[in-house]
Structures are given as C-alpha cells and as structure tokens.
Amino acid sequence: MTANYLIGLREGLEASLIVVLLMAYLIKTGRRHLIPRVWMGVALAIAISLGFGALLTFGPRGLTFEAQEAIGGGLSIVAVALVTWMVFWMARTARSLGGELRSQVDKAADGAAWGLVVVAALAVGREGLETALFIWAAAQATGETTLPLLGALLGLLTAAGLGYLLHRGVLKVNLGRFFTWTGVGLIIIAGGVLAYGIHDLQEAGILPGLNNLAFDVSAAIPPSSWYGTLLKGTLNFSPATTWLEAAAWLLYVIPVLFLYIRANRSAPPQASRKTSTTAVTAHP
Amino acid sequence: MFLPASSSPKLRRTLAVIGAAAAVPLVLAGCTDNTKTTGATDGPIQVSSTANECKVSTGTAPSGNLTFAVKNEGTEVTEFYLLAEDGLRILGEVENIGPGITRNLVVTAPAGKYNTACKPGMQGEGIRASFEVTESGTKPSVDADFQKLLDNGSQQYAAYVKDQTEQLIVGTKAFAEAFAAGDAGKARDLYASTRMHWERIEPVAESFGDLDPKLDAREADLEPGQEWTGWHRAEKDLFPPAEYTAMTPAERTAISTQLVADTEDLVTRTRTVELTPDKLGNGAKELLDEVATGKVTGEEEIWSHTDLWDFQANVDGARIAFENLRPALEQKDAELAQSLDEKFTALQTELKKHAKGDGFVYYNELSQEQVQQLAALVDSLGEPLSKLTAAVVL
Numbered sequence A: 001m002t003a004n005y006l007i008g009l010r011e012g013l014e015a016s017l018i019v020v021l022l023m024a025y026l027i028k029t030g031r032r033h034l035i036p037r038v039w040m041g042v043a044l045a046i047a048i049s050l051g052f053g054a055l056l057t058f059g060p061r062g063l064t065f066e067a068q069e070a071i072g073g074g075l076s077i078v079a080v081a082l083v084t085w086m087v088f089w090m091a092r093t094a095r096s097l098g099g100e101l102r103s104q105v106d107k108a109a110d111g112a113a114w115g116l117v118v119v120a121a122l123a124v125g126r127e128g129l130e131t132a133l134f135i136w137a138a139a140q141a142t143g144e145t146t147l148p149l150l151g152a153l154l155g156l157l158t159a160a161g162l163g164y165l166l167h168r169g170v171l172k173v174n175l176g177r178f179f180t181w182t183g184v185g186l187i188i189i190a191g192g193v194l195a196y197g198i199h200d201l202q203e204a205g206i207l208p209g210l211n212n213l214a215f216d217v218s219a220a221i222p223p224s225s226w227y228g229t230l231l232k233g234t235l236n237f238s239p240a241t242t243w244l245e246a247a248a249w250l251l252y253v254i255p256v257l258f259l260y261i262r263a264n265r266s267a268p269p270q271a272s273r274k275t276s277t278t279a280v281t282a283h284p
Numbered sequence B: 001m002f003l004p005a006s007s008s009p010k011l012r013r014t015l016a017v018i019g020a021a022a023a024v025p026l027v028l029a030g031c032t033d034n035t036k037t038t039g040a041t042d043g044p045i046q047v048s049s050t051a052n053e054c055k056v057s058t059g060t061a062p063s064g065n066l067t068f069a070v071k072n073e074g075t076e077v078t079e080f081y082l083l084a085e086d087g088l089r090i091l092g093e094v095e096n097i098g099p100g101i102t103r104n105l106v107v108t109a110p111a112g113k114y115n116t117a118c119k120p121g122m123q124g125e126g127i128r129a130s131f132e133v134t135e136s137g138t139k140p141s142v143d144a145d146f147q148k149l150l151d152n153g154s155q156q157y158a159a160y161v162k163d164q165t166e167q168l169i170v171g172t173k174a175f176a177e178a179f180a181a182g183d184a185g186k187a188r189d190l191y192a193s194t195r196m197h198w199e200r201i202e203p204v205a206e207s208f209g210d211l212d213p214k215l216d217a218r219e220a221d222l223e224p225g226q227e228w229t230g231w232h233r234a235e236k237d238l239f240p241p242a243e244y245t246a247m248t249p250a251e252r253t254a255i256s257t258q259l260v261a262d263t264e265d266l267v268t269r270t271r272t273v274e275l276t277p278d279k280l281g282n283g284a285k286e287l288l289d290e291v292a293t294g295k296v297t298g299e300e301e302i303w304s305h306t307d308l309w310d311f312q313a314n315v316d317g318a319r320i321a322f323e324n325l326r327p328a329l330e331q332k333d334a335e336l337a338q339s340l341d342e343k344f345t346a347l348q349t350e351l352k353k354h355a356k357g358d359g360f361v362y363y364n365e366l367s368q369e370q371v372q373q374l375a376a377l378v379d380s381l382g383e384p385l386s387k388l389t390a391a392v393v394l
C-alpha cells in the first residue's frame, strides 16, 4: 500500500509541477482567462494516456520495450524544449507588464498560449503513459485486493493536493521574486526531465553509456523511500545517475540559467517603460 | 540550445509537428503483437518478485515474442529486467511494479543466453538468474529498427572505405614519387604498408572490373597481350629476382604516373558506389577467400614476400564489415555473431605472433607448420563467414 502510494505520488508530482508553475504565472500576469487552455492540455494528455494504456493492455498489439522508452525519452526532450521556450517567453512578457507595448504583447501572448496547451499536454503526457499502464495493472489486480489501486490513487490525490498548496504558496510570493523563481524552478525541473529522457534513450539502447555511472547514492537515498520519491517527483533526481545524464543536466541547466538570470537582470520584472522597450527590441 | 522567445505561430506549429512526427513512427515501428508466446510453452512466463527472491516459472523459452507476467509479491516497489548474456545490455524492463500488482513485459528475443533480474527497492544489481532462449524456427519479422541497424552498418562501412581510399592515395603518391626517382630503398619501405589500404577494401575496388587488373595484376595472371602495370610491376623491380633487367627511369616514371592516375580514378569512383548489407557480407567473404587463395599460398607477393601485410589487411577489411553488420546480426543470429567474433579473434591472435616492428616477418620466413596453422584458422573462419550475408539479408 505505502509503496503503491509512493508511486502515485511520484508520478503525480512529476506531472503537476510544471502545470502549477504555468498556471501561477498566468494568474500573476492577469491572464486568468488562459487557464482553461492549460486544463485543456492536461485533459488531452490524460485522455490520450488512458486510451493508449487501455489499447496496449487489451488491444491486439503491445508496445515493444524500445518503443516505450523511445517515446518516453523523445517526449521528455520535446517537453524540455517547449518549457525552455515558455520560460524565456515569460521573462519577456513579464518585462513588458504595464509597458506601452502591453496590447501588442497581449496579442502575442494569446497566440502563444496555444503553446500552453502543448506544454501542459507534454508535461502530463510524458508520465501519463507509464501511469496509465500502472493503473490498468493495478485495476486488474483488484480482483484480489483493492489496496494497490487505492494506494496509487491516494498517491495521485496527494500529489494533486501538494500541487494545490504549492499553487497557493507561489501566489503569495511577491511579484518580482515570483518571476525569477518560477523561471529558475522550471529550468531546474526541465533539466531533470532532460536527464530522465536521456536515461530512457540509454535504456532503449539508442544512446550509449547506461552503465557508466557518475555517482550512485542509492544507499543514502533509496528510490523507494519517501524522500527519494519526492526528489524524483519534483526534480527528477535519480540516485544512480549516468555520466551522460549528469553532463546533459549540467550542459542544460548552467547555460540556460545563466542566460535567464542575465535576461532578468538586464530588465527587472517591474521594469520602467524605458527598459521594457529596449528589452523587447534588443532581446538576444 | 534554447528556443527563441518569439511567439510566431509558425514556430509553434513546427514544434507540435515535430513532436507528433517524432512519436507516430515510433509507435508504428514499435508495435509488437500482443499475442502470447508461440511454441510449446503457452501463456506468459510467470515471475514472482519478493524482497529476496526472483522466481521465474521456466528457465528456457522458445525464441520469438516472450511475455513475462511479473507479479510483485513483496512489500517494496520492484522492477524486472531481461538482460543480454553480458548482464549489461537491456532487452526489456518493466518498472514501477507496486506490491500486489502484476505487469507484463513483452520482448522479442532471438535464441541465445540471457539474464533475468528483479530489483526490489529499485536499486542495486538485482536478483539475477540465467535464462535461455532456444531456437523456435519462427523468425521475428523484420522491423524498422532492424533495417536501421543494417543501414547504419552500410554507412559506417562507406565511411571506412572513404577513409582507406584517402590514405591510399596519399601513400600511393609518396610511393610513386620515390619509385620514379629511383629511390628504391624508400619505395620498398612504403610498398607493403601502402598496399594495406588497398587490400582492406579490395572487394569494393574489384567491383570496378577495369581498375583491378590495372592496379593489382600479378605477372602470372596476365592474359596474352595485356599490358602489365600497377603494384606488382613495381614490386618486381624493387625486389628483383635473378636475371632480371631493371626498368629504365622512363619506364619507372610511366608506371608511377599510371599507378597514381588509376588510384585517383578509384578514389573518385568509390565515392559514388552504393554499399548495401549484402555487399558488406559478400565482401567480407571475398576478402577471406583472397587470403585463402593468395596469401596463405604466398603467391600474391612472390618477390617482396610481404604477404602477411596483405593478409592482415584483408582480415581487417572483413572484420570491419562484420563489425558493422554485427548489431543487425545479433538480432537475427546472436550465435553466429558470437562464433565469428571468436574466430576473428583466434586468427588475429595467431597473426600477431608473426608481427615484427611496424609490420610482419617475410612470408618465406614462416615454417610449414606456421603456414598450416594460419590456413586452418582461415578455413574455420570462412565457414561461419559464408553464412553472414544470408543471416542479415534474408
């Protein structure tokens, strides 16, 4: 029961964190009306995942292991690209808040918000297939006992609850800090997603180096423990990380964070009109 | 590698299309029949994972699609892996098997030796056991992944050919210059090592029927009226037998110029030659046949006695072709791959015994037993090598 609960919690957290940060951002920038699009993406991902899970379990054809890993890994990498784009898009629109270009930016934001649907769908869908397969397996096992399914569902609910609390929490943060920290948070989460995607591709044999570990702290942070679960669910931290994963994480997080912080420094969130104008035209 | 913060709809659409396009073929290519294992043992193989046991209902299964139904009867989350014999390469895995839950692993496995592993707690080496897949006769259908492995192999070999021809032309020019200038010492030094680049890719070179005799004809094989040019013409002048009349400077220059021109022609033509898996497989066999008919007998380099250089180069070329086909071969016939690997190694080990400096001893320095030993190893490699093409192409 506890173990199944932790699985639900981990998968739920992985899926909900990005969604929470996206929504908080929309609220902070007064674009509450775009939130349905995020939900649309989430709903889309859940529907596709469940349909896929059912099809693969009960349909005439299953998915080979390589394909499963390749899809998971490929989606992760696409998700990272989109999240990165969102982060910089956010940094840019945030700077123009209250600026004279507001209406123009709003127009752009309304258009770009369809990107929100895709980002939300990817963030949820990435883990969705795996979760759907787990839930089908758990549902089948309920012939013997309902405990596994119950545990997994409670885990998912807890993740949703934590997501909600986080959502409330980030809304209280002051606006200036908020933009910096959501961006930093998203970049670090995206780095984890990227590393995880690399790991999937390594397991599928598409990328080499699966057995070359950069570090292995499984003894100190067992993946089945609650703290291992939380680290994995929030940061995609793997206690046994390969060199390639570690390198991908560093090569992504360090330069992107640097560029992001520089972009924020050069034009602080509550920017004056002057800086916002230059920031928009002179964006790197 | 961040994406520009532009919100152009075009970019977004492109991204969505890339995402979809990346997923769709994978889904199609990655589908496998859900039908349960074919063969004698029907139904999935039952696996029970607990804290300290990983019980697999059978230790052998017929090749084809295997289904493992992995039930977690412990208290911790577990994982199940099917690993190659080396215990490293993953053929399939199911993660996140919570207590009380059964999840299936469907994996296509050719005949061979494997390892199963349960990882309760999702860490460490796991609880391992060996597992054997026997030949069922039902070949898994060729899928896109397999074709990709073949294509990769051909591309790698094409790159190898390109590299070898580049080294060949550089070496040939240096050799021709020394030979034309009458610097016999330098030309002799360059002779065997430069020819290795030619010998490594001989089947490709031979596919141009007109160039091979111009570059590599031996005096004994000349047809009536055929003009003798190429490497062996120079060889005879550099390692002259008794009662041989040396070439005049003009003759040497003519041979040198021709050698370089023909080699340049070869380099240009290899750039457009299309290499296919069957050409690789057959080429590897041809190279070994070359060894058996020319090198083992010491006929190829009848004056210079540098046959072992050619021998090594032919083996190199065959081995590279095999290595490039190997990922595909392992899917089709892991046993053949294993056998070829062993036999290449055995031959290479024996060949190494005759290494001397950067090169080898002269062929006429080998004893009769040593030649026989090499010949036996060539024969024993030739037998599985003749199956290579059929194994990857059919």
Ligand SMILES: [Cu+2]
Residues within 6 Å of the ligand: B001, B002, B003
């Ligand atoms: Cu980029």
